Amino acid sequence: MGVGWAGDDTGTAARILDVAEGLVQVRGFNGFSYADISAEVGITRAALHYHFAGKADLGLAMINRYASRFTAALAAIDTAGMPPGGRLAGYASLYLRVLRQQRMCLCGMLAAEYQTLPQPMQEAVTSFFDANESWLEKVLDEGRQDGSVRFPGTARDTARMIIACLEGAMLVERPYGDTTRFQAVVASLLAGLTRRADQD
Amino acid sequence: MGVGWAGDDTGTAARILDVAEGLVQVRGFNGFSYADISAEVGITRAALHYHFAGKADLGLAMINRYASRFTAALAAIDTAGMPPGGRLAGYASLYLRVLRQQRMCLCGMLAAEYQTLPQPMQEAVTSFFDANESWLEKVLDEGRQDGSVRFPGTARDTARMIIACLEGAMLVERPYGDTTRFQAVVASLLAGLTRRADQD
DNA sequence: GTCTATACAGCGATAGAC
DNA sequence: GTCTATCGCTGTATAGAC
Numbered sequence: 001m002g003v004g005w006a007g008d009d010t011g012t013a014a015r016i017l018d019v020a021e022g023l024v025q026v027r028g029f030n031g032f033s034y035a036d037i038s039a040e041v042g043i044t045r046a047a048l049h050y051h052f053a054g055k056a057d058l059g060l061a062m063i064n065r066y067a068s069r070f071t072a073a074l075a076a077i078d079t080a081g082m083p084p085g086g087r088l089a090g091y092a093s094l095y096l097r098v099l100r101q102q103r104m105c106l107c108g109m110l111a112a113e114y115q116t117l118p119q120p121m122q123e124a125v126t127s128f129f130d131a132n133e134s135w136l137e138k139v140l141d142e143g144r145q146d147g148s149v150r151f152p153g154t155a156r157d158t159a160r161m162i163i164a165c166l167e168g169a170m171l172v173e174r175p176y177g178d179t180t181r182f183q184a185v186v187a188s189l190l191a192g193l194t195r196r197a198d199q200d
Numbered sequence: 201m202g203v204g205w206a207g208d209d210t211g212t213a214a215r216i217l218d219v220a221e222g223l224v225q226v227r228g229f230n231g232f233s234y235a236d237i238s239a240e241v242g243i244t245r246a247a248l249h250y251h252f253a254g255k256a257d258l259g260l261a262m263i264n265r266y267a268s269r270f271t272a273a274l275a276a277i278d279t280a281g282m283p284p285g286g287r288l289a290g291y292a293s294l295y296l297r298v299l300r301q302q303r304m305c306l307c308g309m310l311a312a313e314y315q316t317l318p319q320p321m322q323e324a325v326t327s328f329f330d331a332n333e334s335w336l337e338k339v340l341d342e343g344r345q346d347g348s349v350r351f352p353g354t355a356r357d358t359a360r361m362i363i364a365c366l367e368g369a370m371l372v373e374r375p376y377g378d379t380t381r382f383q384a385v386v387a388s389l390l391a392g393l394t395r396r397a398d399q400d
Numbered sequence: 401g402t403c404t405a406t407a408c409a410g411c412g413a414t415a416g417a418c
Numbered sequence: 419g420t421c422t423a424t425c426g427c428t429g430t431a432t433a434g435a436c
Contacts, residue, residue, distance in 0.1 A: 012419080012420095026315050027230075027313070027315060027316050028228065028230060028312060028313050028316065030227075030228060030230040030231045031230045031313060031316045033410075033411060033412080034411080034412065034413090035410080035411080043419085043420065043421090044420070044421060044422080045411095045412085045413085046413085046414080046415095046420075046421070046422080046423095047419065047420045047421075049412085049413065049414080050419060050420075051419090053413090054412075054413075055412070055413095104312060108312075108368075108371060108372070109312055111371050111372055111374070111375055112228060112304060112308075112309055112312035112313075112371060113227070113228050113231060113312075114374065114375045115226050115227060116227050116228065116231045122375065125375060126375050126376065129372055129375075150400040151388070151392065151400060152388060152391035152392060152395055152400055153384070153387065153388050153391060157384045157385060157387070157388045158388050160369070160372070160373070160381065160384070160385045160388075161365060161369070161385045161388040161389055163368070163372055164364075164365050164366075164368035164369035164371070164372055164373070164385050165361060165364050165365040165368055165389075166364075166368065167368040167371055167372055168308075168363070168364035168365055168366065168367040168368020168369070168371060169360070169361070169364035169368065171308060171311050171312060171364070171367055171368060171371060172308070172311055172329055172360070172363055172364055172367055173360070173364070174311070174314065175311055175314045175322065175325060175326050175329075176326065181360065184353070184357045184360070185357060185360045185361045185364050187353065187357070188351070188352065188353050188357045188358050188360075188361040189361055189365075191352035191353060192351065192352060192392050192393075193392075195352055200350040200351060200352055212401080212402095233428075233429060233430080234429080234430065234431090235428075235429080235430095243401090243402065243403090244402070244403060244404080245430085245431085246402075246403070246404080246405090246431085246432080246433095247401070247402045247403075249430085249431065249432080250401065250402075251401090253431090254430075254431075255430070255431095
């Protein structure tokens, strides 16, 4: 794999991952082929196998890179020093950024195809959601403590509800090609979590 | 197509649709083949083409049948004479029934693969969601009027939020293979909609 | 209505030259 | 690190017998 290192984002391997990631987010893991990547990157199918022995290896590397980026984005939100409500909005804006590219969340797409994926990819997908859930749980607990966020039941179940709502909104609203629909759904979700006790 | 008629649920065409529907809900439209159906139904691939000329025709018939069933299920909920909150719970239980079979909502799965589908299938998918939305909007408006359901913003946006949450919960929770996780998410969602003003 | 047989394109993957 | 060439398999779809 030459001079490329883990995290290299300029080499051929990274370009392959970029293209493959976009294809999966639009068409699904079972909806694209090495030929598609080959055409877009400008090298032959055989050369792809040099960088990633098989489609399963490519898929796993793709999820891991995606998850790393997501973790970094969550850390950036934490660093910005916003109140819990603002961090929730920041979290939702990560989804919006993906939808604006007319893509589905990578792991949301792979969750749909879950039962057809090789086991290492399956584990990486659930790890992604576990990490999201833990981060949200922490924010929700903090918000409940300072009174800025209200929700029934546990922070963990509410965290799962938020992930479900955002992933589902991407899933369902993407066909309509209008990001304002997604934004209105997110607004409804967040309003339900931050409203005062005497509202509606 | 012999004695089969639209709505025939015992003939070969219906058996094909049954098997194909299950395959799509588990593996996706791009994740199964005529060979898979052939093996499970017990006829050859060629015979499948007699009933459904191409995969696109099969897919369209599948969505239309699924949507008809869903419409009938919604009508049954309306007929039961429940209050708005109970109807929302009944709506959620339709999703739970599908998840218990370890399947994804057919149209949720197809929404993920949307950009790879033939146009007639795309239109049928969005029609399905439109119908869901209209039904929920009606229930929410009624609930707001009698005071049993509370939500910020419009009934339409909240309807979309509910669909997103349920579809997303199926999507994300199915890999974990534990329906109680899904049920807890639904409980969080519904509790947020039906809580009294002084709760949490 | 279902069969056998087959056409033909596409798939992931490999061998070996450069 | 990329190429050409090719393998074996699977995909959807069709022709024609029964």
